């Protein structure tokens with residue numbers, strides 16, 4: 510909360526409020542240049558409750574109590590002195606992947622759902638075409654309980670066996686806090702939290718606590734304010750490896766699977782220091798759309814693009830219709846996306 514004191518309030522009265530706040534275990538940052546003729550404002554950090562706010566407001570020297578709005582300090586571009594990059598270590602033979610400020614556009618490509626026969630060839634194709642990271646879901650959040658839910662641990666095994674041969678780090682979605690140990694056992698390089706779990710705060714906390722890079726996807730019905738506040742749960746675990754991911758939202762009358770939120774790339778670049786990935790497959794839901802949407806996202810300042818690929822989409826267990834299946838097209842698109850990114854941002 511932010512406390513604005515009455516004009517003419519005196520220092521001892523304000524100190525009384527601050528001592529109370531410190532007694533609650535909260536942190537107070539007082540404005541500089543205190544003087545009785547100035548408007549005095551304090552910032553209060555920590556788990557502030559409604560009761561705290563009410564009690565502070567009841568002091569005669571307090572004019573008003575305002576909840577803190579806007580971008581959380583942990584993710585603020587201004588507060589953190591510019592934009593930053595996240596390093597994804599690579600223990601699998603290849604180079605670490607650095608994504609974010611000052612880096613080339615990174616491509617995260619792979620199957621939507623891990624399958625036994627096509628994951629490795631699909632990931633190999635993505636790598637040959639220029640991908641930096643392979644994506645693959647072992648746990649799939651499905652709208653219907655009758656739909657295929659992912660190969661689960663077997664899927665992680667397949668994903669990680671392919672990784673051992675290909676040497677690229679992998680990103681995979683974690684659905685449940687109970688799976689954290691399993692994801693650590695397989696040493697999944699980047700934990701993805703999906704749109705349906707965007708406000709599953711316990712999951713965000715546990716994913717953050719692992720210290721692993723976390724690809725945090727926007728909830729399809731979440732405002733930017735909700736998105737940033739929830740993302741801050743991950744940073745609050747002393748995890749500096751948060752990567753933000755936009756993937757479209759539920760909108761009105763849109764032509765694709767979701768309503769694109771490409772403009773938020775520009776906004777997030779302005780206000781946060783975090784690397785930004787745009788998911789061009791789940792936002793569009795159409796193979797024919799990923800090229801154009803990728804062009805826009807890359808030119809608009811995304812640090813990475815995420816997409817589904819599959820060497821045999823008719824055999825894909827989930828989302829085959831949106832998977833890119835031609836290596837030639839994929840390499841051409843990746844070259845174009847990288848070129849646009851460099852042109853727009855200065856290589």
Ligand code: PEP
Pocket residue numbers: 621646650682702703704705726756788791
């Ligand atoms: C996915 O990336 O496989 C996925 C399910 O995405 P989202 O959570 O954005 O729907």
Ligand code: MN
Pocket residue numbers: 621622791817827828
């Ligand atoms: Mn999918």
